[in-house]
Structures are given as C-alpha cells and as structure tokens.
Amino acid sequence: MGTNEYLTGSAELAAQLGCTQIDQNNVVEYQLPPEHGDSWLMEAHPAAGLFVTNAYVTLLKPVVREYDIRQNGRWLCSLTGGAITILEPGKKARRLQPGIHLVQTGRQPFKMIFGADALIGFTSIWLFDHYIHIHLQDKPVEPSYNFTDYGAWQFAQYNTPDILLIFEQLRYAIRIAGVPLMYYENKIGELLALIIRNVRYEWFWKRQLQEERRRYVTYQNKKYMFLVKEELDKNILNPPSIKQLTAVAGMGTTKLRQCFKKIFGVTMDEYLRQEKMKEAMRLLSNDDLNIKNIAAAVGYKNSSQLITNFKKVHGFTPNEFRKLFGL
Known part of the structure; x- marks a missing residue:
C-alpha cells in the first residue's frame, strides 16, 4: 500500500508516536503522550506536495519508522540535535549529524530510527516533484537545470549558511503558528533558487578542476x-x-x-x-x-x-x- 506522506505529511509518524492532534490557525500540532514530557511536532501544509515540520521530541525508547513513499521527491532535514539514523537498501546505515540532510523518495522504501538517548530537534521539508512542477510551471528557470535531478545534489549545494538560515526562519514561523501559508511557499522558492545558484557554481568549479x-x-x-x-x-x-x-x-x-x-x-x-x-x-x-x-x-x-x-x-x-x- 505504501505510506502516505505525500497527502498527510507527518500524520502517520505522529500516530505511531501516539500523538494527540491540535489545530492552531494554519498549523497542526501533534503532542506526544505526557510521559514524554514537553514533546511535539508542528506542521504546516501550504500546498499539495509540500509539508514543513518542526519537531521537539524526547522518546522513552527508540522508534523505527518504515517509509514506502511512491511519489518522487525528497525529505530535507535540518537536524539540531538527537539521534536519527537512516537505513536505505544497499547503503550503509547513516546516523545524521547536526546539519542539513537529504533523503530521496519514490525510488525504494527506507527506514528512520529515532533514538531515545537525547532530545531530537529538527526542521524538515517534505518536497515532492508535483509541487515543484506546479510551482515553477509559469516561472522561467535556467534551461540547463532540472530540479528533479536531486539525486545528483551534493551536500555543499544544500548545506550552506544561507540555506540553514531559511530552515531557522521556517522553524520560528511554524512555532508562531500565525504566518500565512504563502510565507512557506515563498521560503521554499528561495531555497530552490539558492540550490540553483549552488549547482551552477559547482558545475563551473568541477569544469575548472578538469581543466x-x-x-x-x-x-x-x-x-x-x-x-x-x-x-x-x-x-x-x-x-x-x-x-x-x-x-x-x-x-x-x-x-x-x-x-x-x-x-x-x-x-x-x-x-x-x-x-x-x-x-x-x-x-x-x-x-x-x-x-x-x-x-x-x-x-x-x-x-x-x-x-x-x-x-x-x-x-x-x-x-x-x-x-x-x-x-
């Protein structure tokens, strides 16, 4: 059947964690049971194929979440603390360090292990190809660049200080829970524009290395x-x-x-x-x-x-x- 992040974002993860749902303006808050202390996920859903999430979670035991997402896209995550490990078929287990990380969706199932040894804090984006196609269909983009070629993105193209700043701005916006939804779309557009810039410069840099x-x-x-x-x-x-x-x-x-x-x-x-x-x-x-x-x-x-x-x-x-x- 697959999992349903494309339509519901973090709702299935929240259900697995036993969360209670509270609607706050245009943001959904998922509160973990009281024994987890002050633990929650807050999520904005500005448009089809786009979810922005902020998590502040302490777990009593590790939680394994299995993802089988059929839609092409990516999960971008700015991790500030705690233990998250990514398990993808044919790859070594990847324990995430603080910073920005990328996981592709729509290709094969994968797992995330959320650890219980420390507070987990992150801001993440479920960003699917459908959203990008709709968002950019009337906007001129450099003809040499294809956004769906995210499999070739290098860490330096999405792990820069100005992109980190966007994640921090998204984190505060979600916690305020009163920012218009168009704010999130504008921020994602800014993020994509910066990645275009970074890809462009990396291409030039690689060519120079070849020469x-x-x-x-x-x-x-x-x-x-x-x-x-x-x-x-x-x-x-x-x-x-x-x-x-x-x-x-x-x-x-x-x-x-x-x-x-x-x-x-x-x-x-x-x-x-x-x-x-x-x-x-x-x-x-x-x-x-x-x-x-x-x-x-x-x-x-x-x-x-x-x-x-x-x-x-x-x-x-x-x-x-x-x-x-x-x-």
Missing part, C-alpha cells in the same frame, strides 16, 4: 576527503588535530588542505568556522544564553571573536539575528 589536470583530485582522494569531513563532523566544536586528519587521509598536510578545498569549495579552517557559526545560530535561539556563554560553547575566548566570525559567515551580528526574531 587543471596537474592539480586534479582523484576519485581516491575524494573518498578520503569525505572520511576527513566525517571525522570533523563528529565533534565540530572540538575537531581532531591536523596530524590526526593526515593519518585518516594518508597524505601530507599541504595536500590534505588542497584536496579539502577542491572537494568542498572552502578551506578546512573556513569549513570549521561555518559549522561553528551554524551551531552559534542555533544557540542564539535560546534566549537564556548570553553572547559570552555562546562564544565559550563554540570555542572562542571572548565575545568579540564570536561576533566577528558570525558576521563574516552570516552577514549580520548575533544581536541583529536575535532582533530579527524578537529574542
């Missing part, structure tokens, strides 16, 4: 760079030393830094800064934390270092970010 044969990164180099990135992502606030990373990659420091920049488009130091500033952005949403505490949490000696790096990455200061959301 620079002398410095071309081999397939084996790429495999090792993804291992290096995986090690960095395990503890982005206290990353391994460069000596440890050279051992993972099996190459010297200079080559490691060169390969990392070629594969991911930024230096290793810049990548670490961007990821730290993503975490800082998440911490800023907690108005119990002051700037000094957040600076210490992400590894800076003082507030001025955080402010300088935050503005360099996001284009505005931490205080300006908080004012944007009335914090």
Whole structure:
C-alpha cells in the first residue's frame, strides 16, 4: 500500500508516536503522550506536495519508522540535535549529524530510527516533484537545470549558511503558528533558487578542476576527503588535530588542505568556522544564553571573536539575528 506522506505529511509518524492532534490557525500540532514530557511536532501544509515540520521530541525508547513513499521527491532535514539514523537498501546505515540532510523518495522504501538517548530537534521539508512542477510551471528557470535531478545534489549545494538560515526562519514561523501559508511557499522558492545558484557554481568549479589536470583530485582522494569531513563532523566544536586528519587521509598536510578545498569549495579552517557559526545560530535561539556563554560553547575566548566570525559567515551580528526574531 505504501505510506502516505505525500497527502498527510507527518500524520502517520505522529500516530505511531501516539500523538494527540491540535489545530492552531494554519498549523497542526501533534503532542506526544505526557510521559514524554514537553514533546511535539508542528506542521504546516501550504500546498499539495509540500509539508514543513518542526519537531521537539524526547522518546522513552527508540522508534523505527518504515517509509514506502511512491511519489518522487525528497525529505530535507535540518537536524539540531538527537539521534536519527537512516537505513536505505544497499547503503550503509547513516546516523545524521547536526546539519542539513537529504533523503530521496519514490525510488525504494527506507527506514528512520529515532533514538531515545537525547532530545531530537529538527526542521524538515517534505518536497515532492508535483509541487515543484506546479510551482515553477509559469516561472522561467535556467534551461540547463532540472530540479528533479536531486539525486545528483551534493551536500555543499544544500548545506550552506544561507540555506540553514531559511530552515531557522521556517522553524520560528511554524512555532508562531500565525504566518500565512504563502510565507512557506515563498521560503521554499528561495531555497530552490539558492540550490540553483549552488549547482551552477559547482558545475563551473568541477569544469575548472578538469581543466587543471596537474592539480586534479582523484576519485581516491575524494573518498578520503569525505572520511576527513566525517571525522570533523563528529565533534565540530572540538575537531581532531591536523596530524590526526593526515593519518585518516594518508597524505601530507599541504595536500590534505588542497584536496579539502577542491572537494568542498572552502578551506578546512573556513569549513570549521561555518559549522561553528551554524551551531552559534542555533544557540542564539535560546534566549537564556548570553553572547559570552555562546562564544565559550563554540570555542572562542571572548565575545568579540564570536561576533566577528558570525558576521563574516552570516552577514549580520548575533544581536541583529536575535532582533530579527524578537529574542
């Protein structure tokens, strides 16, 4: 029979969790049973083939959710904390780290395991091809780009600070539960436009690499760079030393830094800064934390270092970010 995310979004997951449904303006809130504490999912359904969800869930035991979605699309998720593991046929189990992730739908069933070892927080988008076709049918899009070719999307094309900011804006909009539904559609349009930009630049970058044969990164180099990135992502606030990373990659420091920049488009130091500033952005949403505490949490000696790096990455200061959301 398949599962029905295309029509009902997270409703079947909410039912599996034993949730009670409450309608709030144009947002549905699914509250978990009281023994889970303050746990809920909130979801907006702006149009057919589009759901935007924010989750704040503590589980008493792991929950396995089996998805058999027949419609082509993707699940985009900005994970802020907790354990979610993706199991796809023919692939290694993928435990998600904080950041933005993508799962394709309509090709084969898959499973998600929601862990019970920590609070799970995420903002996600069920985005189906039908919605994209309807949304873009009267809009000019670069003829060389096909949105349904999302199987070729690379993490760098949907895991950028400006896209993370969109997820944060969606999170606040859902929690307010009073934003017009067209807001969500406009934000998804913005997200798709940024991905077009990122795909375009990556194509140019890959072509340049092909032309620079002398410095071309081999397939084996790429495999090792993804291992290096995986090690960095395990503890982005206290990353391994460069000596440890050279051992993972099996190459010297200079080559490691060169390969990392070629594969991911930024230096290793810049990548670490961007990821730290993503975490800082998440911490800023907690108005119990002051700037000094957040600076210490992400590894800076003082507030001025955080402010300088935050503005360099996001284009505005931490205080300006908080004012944007009335914090």
